Amino acid sequence: MPVLEVVGLRKSYKDRLVVDGVGFAVREGETYGLLGPNGAGKTTTISMVVGVLARDAGEVRIAGRPHDTAGRATKSLIGYVPQELAVYPDLTARENLRFFAGLYGIRGSEARRRIGEVLEIVGLADRAGEAAGKYSGGMSRRLNIGIGLLNRPRLLVLDEPTAGVDPQSRTSILDSVRRLAGDGTAVLYTTHYMEEAQRLCDRVGIIDHGRMLAEGRPDELGAPDLEAAFLQLTGRELRD
Amino acid sequence: MRALMLILRKDLRQRLRDGTLLIYAVALPLGMAFLLNLVMGGSAQRLDARYGVVGLPAFTERVLRPMEAAGRVRLRQVASAEEGRELTGRGELDAVFAGSPGPSSVANLPPAETTDPASPGATDPVSPGTTGPASIEVIGSVDAPVAVQVARELAESYAAAERGERLALAVAGAGPRAVPELRALPEPIRVRQDASLSVRQLDTGTYHAAGTAVFFLFFAVLICVSGIFAERASGMLARIMAAPVRGPVVMAAKLLGGALTALIGMVILVVASSLLLGARWGDPAGVAALVAAVVLAATGLMAAVATFARTAEQAANWQSVAATALGIAGGAFFPVGQLGGLAVLSQASPHHWFLEGLADLRGGGSVALPVAVLLGFAAVGIPVALARLGRVARA
Numbered sequence: 003m004p005v006l007e008v009v010g011l012r013k014s015y016k017d018r019l020v021v022d023g024v025g026f027a028v029r030e031g032e033t034y035g036l037l038g039p040n041g042a043g044k045t046t047t048i049s050m051v052v053g054v055l056a057r058d059a060g061e062v063r064i065a066g067r068p069h070d071t072a073g074r075a076t077k078s079l080i081g082y083v084p085q086e087l088a089v090y091p092d093l094t095a096r097e098n099l100r101f102f103a104g105l106y107g108i109r110g111s112e113a114r115r116r117i118g119e120v121l122e123i124v125g126l127a128d129r130a131g132e133a134a135g136k137y138s139g140g141m142s143r144r145l146n147i148g149i150g151l152l153n154r155p156r157l158l159v160l161d162e163p164t165a166g167v168d169p170q171s172r173t174s175i176l177d178s179v180r181r182l183a184g185d186g187t188a189v190l191y192t193t194h195y196m197e198e199a200q201r202l203c204d205r206v207g208i209i210d211h212g213r214m215l216a217e218g219r220p221d222e223l224g225a226p227d228l229e230a231a232f233l234q235l236t237g238r239e240l241r242d
Numbered sequence: 243m244r245a246l247m248l249i250l251r252k253d254l255r256q257r258l259r260d261g262t263l264l265i266y267a268v269a270l271p272l273g274m275a276f277l278l279n280l281v282m283g284g285s286a287q288r289l290d291a292r293y294g295v296v297g298l299p300a301f302t303e304r305v306l307r308p309m310e311a312a313g314r315v316r317l318r319q320v321a322s323a324e325e326g327r328e329l330t331g332r333g334e335l336d337a338v339f340a341g342s343p344g345p346s347s348v349a350n351l352p353p354a355e356t357t358d359p360a361s362p363g364a365t366d367p368v369s370p371g372t373t374g375p376a377s378i379e380v381i382g383s384v385d386a387p388v389a390v391q392v393a394r395e396l397a398e399s400y401a402a403a404e405r406g407e408r409l410a411l412a413v414a415g416a417g418p419r420a421v422p423e424l425r426a427l428p429e430p431i432r433v434r435q436d437a438s439l440s441v442r443q444l445d446t447g448t449y450h451a452a453g454t455a456v457f458f459l460f461f462a463v464l465i466c467v468s469g470i471f472a473e474r475a476s477g478m479l480a481r482i483m484a485a486p487v488r489g490p491v492v493m494a495a496k497l498l499g500g501a502l503t504a505l506i507g508m509v510i511l512v513v514a515s516s517l518l519l520g521a522r523w524g525d526p527a528g529v530a531a532l533v534a535a536v537v538l539a540a541t542g543l544m545a546a547v548a549t550f551a552r553t554a555e556q557a558a559n560w561q562s563v564a565a566t567a568l569g570i571a572g573g574a575f576f577p578v579g580q581l582g583g584l585a586v587l588s589q590a591s592p593h594h595w596f597l598e599g600l601a602d603l604r605g606g607g608s609v610a611l612p613v614a615v616l617l618g619f620a621a622v623g624i625p626v627a628l629a630r631l632g633r634v635a636r637a
Contacts (some may be wrong), residue, residue: 049480052480053483054484071489074486077484077486080484086478087476087477088476088477090252090256092256092259092260093252093255093259097255102481102485104244104248105245105482106486
């Protein structure tokens with residue numbers, strides 16, 4: 003049974019259809035890349051998947067259970083890493099983690115243990131007492147990801163987690179994602195780096211104008227590489 | 243409830259660390275109240291003017307010396323009007339009364355004698371044979387408008403009294419020697435103050451402390467409410483909404499954070515202004531009710547205004563305009579009577595009702611009506627804010 007099932011997802015803002023019947027599934031231990039140019043509908047899709055945005059139509063299931071914006075039980079199975087650096091700069095890394103652990107109902111010694119684990123995973127254990135605002139871009143990105151791991155999610159949703167980080171931090175982030183997938187976590191991953199998606203993702207879905215254009219293993223999309231397939235499907239026209 | 247407390251604690255910790263609470267809820271209002279009290283309070287409550295006088299012995303003895311004895315003015319003899327101009331120009335004196343001679347009478351009385359100024363019948367020196375009326379010229383410093391205005395009023399009152407006396411003498415056909423007898427007569431009219439008004443009026447220190455406190459209270463709330471938009475822009479709000487926490491709880495926590503920040507600031511201000519500025523807020527229970535009600539009103543109104551904005555900047559701008567307009571209309575800085583016909587607008591300002599409540603307290607009355615009106619503002623603003631904040635979070 004897939005950890006995430008998305009069927010016929012639709013969303014429009016006023017008269018503009020942003021997501022039009024998107025569907026895909028992510029299995030346990032699988033890394034699924036949701037790819038598309040800017041404005042394709044990726045972030046809207048992800049917002050509906052994590053339960054931040056209400057959908058107009060379609061269905062989202064987490065571990066077989068229906069999921070929506072009010073789904074507290076299913077939300078506790080998801081780890082969400084937004085593309086923005088969603089950390090509080092005035093708080094230390096440990097305080098950031100403690101706050102989000104509390105939101106997921108993780109408290110006391112269990113919270114301390116998981117915060118310690120996460121700090122080790124993202125390589126911030128020795129700087130955990132510093133305000134996050136003093137961190138470099140790469141460290142902030144790692145903390146951003148660490149918050150998403152606190153609840154040991156069955157589905158980890160990463161929205162462009164490597165944007166703007168140096169090769170060392172990128173390698174560290176990709177290694178962490180591989181390890182998590184290896185441990186059975188289903189990963190939904192978006193990125194603009196096709197080479198990264200090719201290396202990391204077991205399967206990818208390419209969407210544009212709110213529609214799923216193609217889906218499959220990166221080497222199955224009928225082009226020399228993923229970038230060529232992506233440009234073939236979405237065109238070369240500038241989007242921004 | 244746990245999630246609400248968690249978000250609330252985190253928000254308050256942030257506000258403390260980023261200095262918002264200290265700056266907007268304490269330092270700015272206290273500093274401004276101190277300055278306003280210094281600039282306006284001193285002149286209104288304890289006139290301490292530095293006046294010079296050229297000649298005018300009777301005016302000095304009858305008007306200025308008693309004020310000097312009461313500690314309201316400091317007097318200095320000045321040789322000439324020119325010297326007076328120099329002294330006021332250099333800021334050494336606030337105003338100078340310069341007498342110039344003229345005929346003693348406007349009613350064909352014999353010329354007044356130059357007499358001992360300390361004697362009861364003294365009038366100011368005049369020179370027989372000069373033309374035009376005697377005058378008191380008030381030379382003022384541009385830096386002391388209140389002291390200069392008081393000086394003008396003193397001179398006008400004295401001149402009016404002199405005119406009255408001379409008119410009486412003229413009508414009676416008496417000469418200047420009847421002046422002591424005239425002055426011994428009982429006053430025909432005595433100006434009396436409305437006791438209830440003076441009882442209800444806030445003293446200057448309290449007025450400025452309360453006005454600035456309630457004015458900046460709205461800005462403390464503004465910072466917290468704008469924080470919701472900032473968290474949305476940073477992706478933080480989406481991250482919180484993705485956690486297993488109900489959306490309304492998140493928004494309620496955010497509003498409560500704003501209200502608590504404002505409340506803490508107000509409590510600090512009430513205590514600090516009482517200790518440092520001598521503000522007298524009144525009965526603690528009544529003040530507590532007014533403070534709680536105005537905090538809720540501010541939170542509701544500012545949050546409701548913010549929810550119509552699209553960005554954090556727009557929300558902050560709209561809230562600033564609303565806070566400033568309501569503050570001015572509500573008399574946070576000057577009495578609403580000065581707004582003329584627009585004073586009626588003050589009824590729509592929580593600031594007005596808060597200050598009105600404090601005045602009621604001062605007069606020994608009940609704060610029930612002001613508190614009820616303030617809670618009315620909250621009852622309108624908070625539901626609108628909560629309903630619309632959900633949209634803000636999902637946008």
